[in-house]
Structures are given as structure tokens and as C-alpha cells.
Amino acid sequence: ATDFGIQTALNELGIQDVNMGTSTGSKNFGSGERIASHSPVDGVLIGSVKSTTKEDYEKVINTAEVAFKSWRKTPAPQRGEIVRQFGEKLRQLKEPLGKLVSYEMGKSYQEGLGEVQEMIDICDFAVGLSRQLHGLTMHSERPGHRMYEQYHPLGVVGIISAFNFPVAVWAWNTALAWVCGDVCVWKPSEKTPLCGVACQKIIAEVLKENDLPEGISCLINGDYKVGEFITTDKRVPLISATGSIRMGKIVAQAVAARLGKSLLELGGNNAIIVTPDADIKMTVIGAVFGAVGTCGQRCTSTRRLIIHESIYDQVKNAVVDAYKQLRIGNPLDQNNHVGPLIDTDAVEMYKKALEQVIVEGGKLMVSGGVLEGEGYESGCYVKPAIAEAKNDFEIVQHETFAPILYLLKYSGDVENAIAIQNGVVQGLSSAIMTTNLREAERFLSASGSDCGIANVNIGTSGAEIGGAFGGEKETGGGRESGSDAWKVYMRRQTNTINFSDQLPLAQGITFEL
Numbered sequence: 001a002t003d004f005g006i007q008t009a010l011n012e013l014g015i016q017d018v019n020m021g022t023s024t025g026s027k028n029f030g031s032g033e034r035i036a037s038h039s040p041v042d043g044v045l046i047g048s049v050k051s052t053t054k055e056d057y058e059k060v061i062n063t064a065e066v067a068f069k070s071w072r073k074t075p076a077p078q079r080g081e082i083v084r085q086f087g088e089k090l091r092q093l094k095e096p097l098g099k100l101v102s103y104e105m106g107k108s109y110q111e112g113l114g115e116v117q118e119m120i121d122i123c124d125f126a127v128g129l130s131r132q133l134h135g136l137t138m139h140s141e142r143p144g145h146r147m148y149e150q151y152h153p154l155g156v157v158g159i160i161s162a163f164n165f166p167v168a169v170w171a172w173n174t175a176l177a178w179v180c181g182d183v184c185v186w187k188p189s190e191k192t193p194l195c196g197v198a199c200q201k202i203i204a205e206v207l208k209e210n211d212l213p214e215g216i217s218c219l220i221n222g223d224y225k226v227g228e229f230i231t232t233d234k235r236v237p238l239i240s241a242t243g244s245i246r247m248g249k250i251v252a253q254a255v256a257a258r259l260g261k262s263l264l265e266l267g268g269n270n271a272i273i274v275t276p277d278a279d280i281k282m283t284v285i286g287a288v289f290g291a292v293g294t295c296g297q298r299c300t301s302t303r304r305l306i307i308h309e310s311i312y313d314q315v316k317n318a319v320v321d322a323y324k325q326l327r328i329g330n331p332l333d334q335n336n337h338v339g340p341l342i343d344t345d346a347v348e349m350y351k352k353a354l355e356q357v358i359v360e361g362g363k364l365m366v367s368g369g370v371l372e373g374e375g376y377e378s379g380c381y382v383k384p385a386i387a388e389a390k391n392d393f394e395i396v397q398h399e400t401f402a403p404i405l406y407l408l409k410y411s412g413d414v415e416n417a418i419a420i421q422n423g424v425v426q427g428l429s430s431a432i433m434t435t436n437l438r439e440a441e442r443f444l445s446a447s448g449s450d451c452g453i454a455n456v457n458i459g460t461s462g463a464e465i466g467g468a469f470g471g472e473k474e475t476g477g478g479r480e481s482g483s484d485a486w487k488v489y490m491r492r493q494t495n496t497i498n499f500s501d502q503l504p505l506a507q508g509i510t511f512e513l
């Protein structure tokens, strides 16, 4: 098989040494069991990392706490300068890192590069932000008083990320957390540990070059038990977790039990509404990329198309036709559109979902199936599928992390489509395809989409970093990335200063001695 430059990429990223997995800055000391990372692309063992034991973790957290003490005193624009340098390194390493993402996770090389681009973008954003961590000034009700608020660093931020965006989600969190004066402890998915090691190496080099303390960036590895080290630890005031709703509920409860803060990015069940006034050509591109991009493993992937009955057959045929053009195979080969699923467990879930949609009365328009033979030896390649279904099917209500698109029909008003779109427990991303202004605005109004993201004439996936990213309901309510998402990484302090020679009480209360 062609190597597609993988070995060179690993060398450029310094991933030859597999004796890593737990580190503060550049010091590695993982002593737990090994976690092997096999590529879903060809099944080959890429490397392994050492998982983090409780003792390792104590070292990590202690080093992080020490680093925080000095980092929080570094002026924010200087912290921004470090993030700027980090962004520069990412620019230099965009190709090898994008390649590793593609090889370890299985998304197309283009999407791997796109993910690194998101990291670069959030660094740029954070650099600007480092001079804009603004609080408000209020007018005091008392004479000779001044009142204002300021944002201070929070402390150690724990990051739990998923396999599907193995590098970008970490950067959305860290780039902001660092300019905010926090230090980070990251537990990447155990399915993509080498992406974690590669990222840690890049930032460790920047920290070293700037003579900054070990512990501003830390890495721990392992399964949910290692995740529990941080979720239950009072020394970690904020946990940012991306993953399934099931995982999110466990994390949220563990963090709430100690009254910590959590930022949750959980499952989506994203729909595109296609109204009679939709541009069909745009609809097809948006829907197909949304459904099959990253092999249906984005939390923003398009899972449901809600099509008006008057154009239902036309849209269905156009999308089904488009699926015939899809080339499935090695994601590093840029001729292919769709790579593999992350592992064979994911393949099993995909197969079960396709069985269940039939049991519930659905009908396959593009039948799926697992691919076998040359190029598909890893057993992780599946055919994107399309099924006609009903919104109340149990399987349609559930987020299956695979390329399965459900076609749903609506009649009458756009309100009926919005009700279907909102009729799931998740609330991440949503879209409407229409050239009708009234329909578009109704979709965006208070009685429209209930999701954190609502797009017009764009698909559900591919959000830019400048906006706040996240969703409502069982998606968890967290917001990361752009807008004012930085505020969750800081603690707010309200300051009232009395510069008079009296001590008047608020609310006009008199108290005399």
C-alpha cells in the first residue's frame, strides 16, 4: 500500500518515540498500561501511549497548579503572544498534523487540514482576545463610589475530547483558556492518542522556547477512569467535555457534585429543512457533505432531511443520485470523498441502526453495507446510506455516529417542518434551505429552531470558529470557540470602591453606632 507520506509526517511531528502519553510540558512519565492506536485507514498499528496512573496524575496536577501561580500573573497580551507562536507552529506543521488526523481518525485529508486550520483560526482569535478580556463599569447608587467588574483566571481547566475532532476541539479550549490565564490538563479520546501526543509536543516546544513553566499544558491518557481523575477533582474548577450525551450526563453529575463548572458539547441530531423555495443544487451539496463528511461522525453531521411533500421526490432523487458519485476509500487519497469509520465497534452500531430503521418501518433508498476486499482490510469502511423514515422512530431520535441520512416528509407550513426539526432531545445544529425570506426568518425566530446553531442556505456542519459553538437541550448548553465563550474560562469579580469619607449603605439602609 502507498504510504501517502505518513512516515514523513510522523517524523516531522516527532511521533517515533511511543513512550509517551502523560506529560507536563515536555516531561513524559506515563507509567500505566499501553494504549495502542491502530489506524482505521489500513488497520496498521501506528504507535501506542502509556496511560496515566493515579500517581502520574498527582504529578500532573501538582505541576499544573504550580504553573498556574505564575501564568495567572503574566499579562494577558503576553499570554496571547505565546498563543500566537503556537499558531505559527501550527501553520508550519499543518500538513503533517492534518495527515496524522486523517490517518489516525480516518477523516479525509482535506478535512484533516481543515481541522488544523480551525486550530490556527482559534489561535488568531485568541491573540486578539488577549487584549479584550473586558468587564463592564457600572454606576454605583452611592455617592463617591465606583463599581466595575473584572475577569480573573480560573485555574486548571480539564479538557475531555472526542475522537472525531482529535485536535481542533482541544485548541478551541486551550487557546482561549491560555489567554485567560488558565492552565490545561487534556484527556484526548483513547481512540486517537497520538494526535494528543503530537499537539502536546507542539505546545511544549513553544513553552520551552519561552522559558515558561511546565504544566501550562498537560496531557493525560486513558479511558473514562482517567477522565474521572479530573471530573471529581476539586482542584479542576472547569471541565470542558465533548462526547456522547451518555458520557455528558455522567461528567455533569460528577462535576456538579463538587459544584464545579462544566462546559458540555454533546450529541446532535441535526436536520436540514428543505422548503418548496429551496435551491435544489445547493441543498444537495449541503446535505451530502453534511451527511457523509467525516463519515457522518461530526456532532454537526446532517442526520435528517425534512423535505416538503411538493418537492420530496425531486430532492430525494437528486440526493440519491449524488450518492452514486461518492468514492469510498483511503481518506489520504484525495480522489476519495469518504473514509472509514473510527473502528469496528462503530461499524457494528452502523449495521444495527440500518437493521432497526427497517424493523421500525423505514425504507432504504441507498442501502448501506460494509466494504470488503482490497483497500478495505481494516474492516471500517461502510457505504453511506439513505433511509425514508419517520421522526418518531426510536432510531431517528438517536444519534448514530455513522453516515446514515433519514428522509422525512412534511406538508403545509414551514412551522410543521420546524416542529419536526425540534422534535428530538438534541439541540446542536439546524438549517433551512429556502429563498423565501418569511420562511427563513420564521425559522430563526423565537418560535423557530431550538438549536444552538441555525443556518440559512448552508448545511448543518462546518461552523466557523468566530461564533459561539454549542447547543441546547441534551447537547448540554455549553458554548466554545468564538463570541464571548471565553467568559466561562474566567471568574468574574465585582468590585465596588468607596472614595468618599462616608460609609453609606446600599439600598439606603441606615445603621448607626
Ligand code: UN1
Pocket: 118, 164, 165, 169, 242, 297, 298, 299, 300, 301, 460, 461, 462, 463, 464
Ligand atoms: C464536532 O463535531 O465535535 O461545525 C465539532 C463543524 C466543525 C466542528 C464540529 N467546525 O462541523
